[in-house]
Ligand SMILES: Nc1ncnc2c1ncn2[C@@H]1O[C@H](COP(=O)(O)OP(=O)(O)OP(=O)(O)O)[C@@H](O)[C@H]1O
């Protein structure tokens with residue numbers, strides 16, 4: 143047995159899984175507070191990665207400036223999408239809304255291929271030191287940054303929803319919109335904020351992935367990967383999204399290991415999460431952390 | 440002469456003038472309802488199931504538009520401004536806060552989080568001080584806040600207290616209270632009404648109180664209205680109403696029950712469809 147490889151893949155699994163977890167949180171945030179299943183989450187991520195890359199390459203901006211500009215752009219983008227596309231659909235059956243987000247994801251795909259092209263592009267070198275040594279183990283700086291950023295985002299999410307005024311308002315809205323309104327909370331603002339936060343945070347994940355590997359259309363596939371993560375964790379649980387993300391990331395890499403070493407089927411890592419998904423849903427239909435009274439799709 | 444003077448009295452914090460309310464553009468529920476709430480006083484609104492009491496409160500607070508309802512005629516003047524059709528978050532900002540029927544507690548949040556949410560619209564205040572003020576009226580909530588579990592595990596009475604306390608956090612000028620006695624034991628009803636009265640006395644908050652429990656409501660209130668079928672059919676000071684033969688019969692005799700069941704035939708509740 144190749145322990146080094148297994149260990150390496152497990153680490154990869156955790157790193158990627160944390161990123162899935164971040165995107166899953168974004169997905170759950172929109173689902174919980176606006177009851178929209180956002181099939182375009184992966185495209186949000188890709189858009190963020192492209193836009194940041196564009197700022198860095200075309201305008202040769204320092205990384206942090208490009209990064210912040212991208213955040214601003216994505217916040218506006220999220221709000222505009224909510225206002226123009228989803229607000230008119232409030233009250234429509236959930237299936238219509240799903241069709242619209244699927245359509246929107248294809249639209250964004252094509253638009254981005256047209257604007258940014260189809261080939262993979264790497265981010266300019268951002269870190270002076272590419273590899274750091276931690277306790278005898280060589281770790282790529284980008285990976286460390288990936289873990290640090292993912293965990294930081296999760297902590298910020300936690301603090302935001304636990305302590306901030308708007309975090310509480312968003313939770314109240316997720317619980318019951320009429321109650322939230324009776325407290326003076328504007329549902330319109332909550333919806334816009336949910337989309338803005340979700341777009342911004344997905345973009346961060348996109349940028350991280352772009353820095354670790356490269357930016358290409360394939361990134362938007364993460365939007366689909368997030369489904370098993372979210373469903374495993376329970377559609378309505380943000381913590382569940384994180385745990386689900388890590389589970390899927392690790393399983394994916396384990397499947398890769400088993401396949402590479404023993405089975406030789408090929409591409410196992412891409413389908414394994416979906417098998418796991420089926421098994422978990424058979425045992426726990428509402429996901430590991432989900433609550434049964436939530437409407438499923 | 441005296442009556443005319445009373446009608447234009449500026450001491451009404453709220454006056455509802457001849458409003459009509461329709462749900463889903465076809466179901467007419469309020470048919471020309473008018474009432475006034477005196478500043479700093481408790482006004483009771485009584486009536487049988489389905490009379491339209493909750494609808495009246497929702498028309499004032501704006502929560503009607505979360506249920507596909509609409510004020511199709513008339514005006515609702517709060518401190519001289521017509522607020523009919525205003526969105527609920529703006530109405531709260533103006534100083535009107537509705538404590539919903541069934542309490543409207545966010546069950547999966549803690550007691551303290553619920554209280555904090557009450558102050559959502561306020562700026563420049565000290566959260567801990569405001570929470571202490573609420574605990575001054577509801578010492579029981581203070582005890583229960585220490586454990587910090589989900590508010591859904593509080594008893595019905597505690598949840599009712601939390602709902603009222605949360606309203607205080609908003610520092611409203613007018614509280615619309617929908618059946619605070621619902622589901623509470625007689626002893627607790629008494630306690631809650633005592634607190635409502637004290638809030639009115641000590642803080643000067645005007646209260647429009649909707650109740651099925653007419654005796655309790657009229658004991659606490661200064662003025663009262665009786666409604667039936669979407670209209671006010673009787674009004675008077677609380678004393679007058681308590682001694683009115685019709686009121687006595689309606690609430691004590693069998694007549695009331697008959698009407699209730701008659702009303703129930705038509706009565707259906709559409710579930711939430713908001714925005
Ligand atoms: N969202 C709605 N859509 C349609 N009809 C409604 C809606 N809400 C209430 N109604 C109808 O309006 C009428 C008045 O309801 P309302 O809830 O105002 O009565 P109420 O006096 O508060 O009764 P209760 O004492 O039972 O709370 C009822 O016939 C009810 O069926």
Ligand SMILES: [Mg+2]
Nearest residue numbers: 492493494540
């Ligand atoms: Mg009612």
